[in-house]
Amino acid sequence: MSTKADTLGVVVVGAGPTGLLLAGDLAAAGVRVVVLDRNAEPVQTPKGNGVVGRAVLELRRRKLLRGTGLRVVRPPRFRFGPFTLELGLLRSPLHVLPVPQHRLELLLAQRAVRLGATVQRGREVTGFEQDGDGVTVQAAAGGSPVELRTRYLVGCDGARSFVRKYLGIGFPGVTSANISRLARVTIPAGAVARVGDRIEVRGVGPLVPFRPNRTGHGSITIAPADALDRSAPDDVYIVSTHEPRGDSEPTDELSDDELRASLRRVLGADLPYTTAVAARSVVANSRHAERYREGRVFLAGDAAHIFSAGGSAINAGLLDAVALGRTLAAVLRGAAPQAELDAYQSERRPAAQRTLALTRLQVALDADDETGEALRDVLGDLVRDRATARRVAALIEG
Structure with a gap:
């Protein structure tokens, strides 16, 4: 003792x-x-x-x-x-x-x-x-x-x-019926442009940053990383999809194939990113x-x-x-x-x-x-x- x-x-x-x-x-x-x-x-x-x-x-x-x-x-x-x-x-x-x-x-x-x-x-x-x-x-x-x-x-x-x-x-509390898949992705300058209060993405169209963009299959949120961290490269974006959870379980490591598939389901098109880091999925709890x-x-x-x-x-x-x-x-x-x-x-x-x-x-x-x-x-x-x-x-x- x-x-x-x-x-x-x-x-x-x-x-x-x-x-x-x-x-x-x-x-x-x-x-x-x-x-x-x-x-x-x-x-x-x-x-x-x-x-x-x-x-x-x-x-x-x-x-x-x-x-x-x-x-x-x-x-x-x-x-x-x-x-x-x-x-x-x-x-x-x-x-x-x-x-x-x-x-x-x-x-x-x-x-x-x-x-x-x-x-x-x-x-x-x-x-x-x-x-x-x-x-x-x-x-x-x-x-x-x-x-x-x-x-x-x-x-x-x-x-x-x-x-x-x-x-x-x-x-005690509540577990969400939805799942979010999020990552930091690099989108080449030629595939994206910041126009006024919108982010124009090639093959996707305009997205409003910092808030969910609803589609028929869920929603996507996108934000320039340098708006939150000045040291971040200007071609890095924080993206997250939100869609029904189904049988999916959250994971600390999300494969690139799963991330791209989720983006494709929500957007109805491919997000033209080259690399993704810190990809994971989460289920919200209260x-x-x-x-x-x-x-x-x-x-x-x-x-x-x-x-x-x-x-x-x-x-x-x-x-x-x-x-x-x-x-x-x-x-x-x-x-x-x-x-x-x-x-x-x-x-x-x-x-x-x-x-x-x-x-x-x-x-x-x-x-x-x-x-x-x-x-x-x-x-x-x-x-x-x-x-x-x-x-x-x-x-x-x-």
Whole structure:
């Protein structure tokens, strides 16, 4: 058994944005914190493309963006399901930070380490036991067992969270009947042109970027990669198809033949790309953990909630980290009683529930059925009103 001097303040499982921000905030408060991640190296596969909402202000407040060239924008319009919210040119209520997730994780990891946190990669948590004084965490490192003793444990280990499953906490929700296949593709300059607010693709026709283009067999979304990452080549585009799932299962590695077949089914023509990278398929889920705490163990980020529409997961997870870091630091410093730890769930669970409602509404608005058509007919008139659009944007802001 570890001595009291060897006991850590917090062990965080998962080196994604949520876990790394939490670690940095705790280290800044003088807490001894270690982050464990099962991957030997940071994941470079393109995932999220930015942060949307109040979490952007939290990142800026921590001076995370200083000297990076990254810029916070307040967009005059923003997508909400099939609609475009017209927010106006002056003081949009929404803050957006375009940044690839792998770069955001690098910045957060550098900050956490600089402040005194330890990030250990290639460490897979295999179990843990808690008692009245702390938590004993078992992990595997290169096939060898490792044990750590900590006051508190936080699972920031994603939608398939080991920590949540080990605690036996339910994760009820809804799985989509559709599947998305996405990749970064290179389209030669002669086969594509950006004309006004359209992307003209040879053999396909005009496509509206950043929003689903509906066809008789699903939809396709396309966006220039350099609009989200200035370092990206100007011939690289992020594409995703959306079509009925059928018997298909999501996979982290999608073959080129499957990607081309999906594009052909949706478009009715071949997309003239030459190469594709980071091709994968996903099935959207909308789920919420039954609780965020079990004694000295907490859940945050995707381990606690996942959303069926983009733009919300990172924002919600980062705000979890802010709230939990503030509370844990106060308790560990002796500035607040342990009972204050209940405030984390009472603050963040209702916020996530509201975000779930917003994202589920967006999915319903996009549905190709009579209910979806009825919702679009009714809500389309409402969101065209700028005051209503700004109110919706304020909810997205969090």
